[in-house]
Amino acid sequence: MAETFTALQVSEPEPKIFSRQIIQRSIDDLPAGELLVRVRYSSLNYKDALSASGHPGVTRQFPHTPGIDAAGEVVSCSDGRFAPGAAVIVTSYDLGMETDGGFGQYIRVPSAWALPLPAGLSLRSSMIFGTAGLTAALALQALQQQGVAAGSPVLVTGATGAVGSLAVLLLSRAGYAVTAASGKPEQADWLRQLGAQDVIDRAAAVAGADKPLLKPRWAGVVDGVGGATLAAALKACRYDGVVACYGLVGSPELSLNVYPFILRGVRLIGIDSAECPMSRRQQAWQLLADAASQLPLDQLVTEIGLKQLEDYLRAMLAGQSHGRVLIRL
Structure with missing residues (x-):
């Protein structure tokens, strides 16, 4: 039996009618890609709220797991770019849009989308930034x-x-x-x-x-x-x-x-972060890593689990959120 994991899934049971629920998914059902990552943290962004509500400018294919941010450990990498156990960050590109994203405990993506976790950041602090x-x-x-x-x-x-x-x-x-x-x-x-x-x-x-x-x-x-x-x-x-x-x-x-x-x-x-070249992306992440220890990040963040995510999605769509929402997977 294939290994299963917990994820938020958005479905379209009827045309333009969308529902969200936390389900068990199979790793075998994840999209193709060289890199399989065990996600430890994600974060909530406005684009995630749009995807979770069925906005066609973000996501058109359902069922779907949103989450444009993910940080975790490499489970496997078929092209050898990353060793098993390596800590990595995956943000933007198509993650959480048409590719199942970080609101699940595993993602499978092209290895070119990931970068090694910079020194000075933990998986948790990297997703406070996201x-x-x-x-x-x-x-x-x-x-x-x-x-x-x-x-x-x-x-x-x-x-x-x-x-x-x-x-x-x-x-x-x-x-x-x-x-x-x-x-x-x-x-x-x-x-x-x-x-x-x-x-x-x-x-x-x-x-x-x-x-x-x-x-x-x-x-x-x-x-x-x-x-x-x-x-x-x-x-x-x-x-x-x-x-x-x-x-x-x-x-x-x-x-x-x-x-x-x-x-x-x-x-x-x-300013575009979705398709930002990896060299520029790495420089920006290094800037964040260098600054992290001097910033009051905990003043900025609310940390939740998947079961609490629905309330925060609704608040964001209603314009009632502020700061960062960190999701512990």
């Missing part, structure tokens, strides 16, 4: 590479979200004067504990989005909202300002004139 941490690290590197100096004023939008809260942590540690924008005033003290020097309401971050330009304020911006928030941030950048955009939780549309670019030399940089 794809959100990778994205925040890539945004920080973009600002640094584009010459945004430490000490400069930087805006983080969507600051209570997974990427936003980690961006506040990483940017403040790197010496930036961070202003956090959020629609959750009750989390203002928490954002200050993470390192924000100032916290503003998201309405203030959007104010003036309809104007050609705004008073120059930000040397850098990390934006996960898009829409009018991104437009206002671009218009409020100082000369040579840099905006790193990774998300569209507010809107995928961008109504904007060219003035920020041709009058102030503002640069808009897209």
Whole structure:
């Protein structure tokens, strides 16, 4: 009899009707791939919540196990890239989208998707970061590479979200004067504990989005909202300002004139973690590993088991979550 394991499975019993349940699955039913990993930790991301609710822009084939993040030990690797027992991280690519993901105790994936767990990280701490941490690290590197100096004023939008809260942590540690924008005033003290020097309401971050330009304020911006928030941030950048955009939780549309670019030399940089080349991915993970011991990660995370996941999925879809949710497999 094939070995079984516990996993969250999303099914489509009727067209566009989706259900979620924790089941026992067979390892033999996992997709093809050189690398079999025993998952110890995963994390909850907005993309996971979309997949778990049947969003066709993320997942089209059901039944399916979401989870774009996974960290664990190698069980077997048919191409010899990893030795059995090696600790590895697998994030993004197609994991948790059409390939069964980290909300199960085992995954089977191409070995090229995995990287060795960097020194300085445990399996647990790597998943406190997860794809959100990778994205925040890539945004920080973009600002640094584009010459945004430490000490400069930087805006983080969507600051209570997974990427936003980690961006506040990483940017403040790197010496930036961070202003956090959020629609959750009750989390203002928490954002200050993470390192924000100032916290503003998201309405203030959007104010003036309809104007050609705004008073120059930000040397850098990390934006996960898009829409009018991104437009206002671009218009409020100082000369040579840099905006790193990774998300569209507010809107995928961008109504904007060219003035920020041709009058102030503002640069808009897209941040993608899903298909990020492995060399750049490794550099970002090393940045996270180097920072981990100096960051108050436990202030950022709520740790749960699979049985508690349903409540947190619902909260995330309702816009009621903040920080990171770590899933212990």
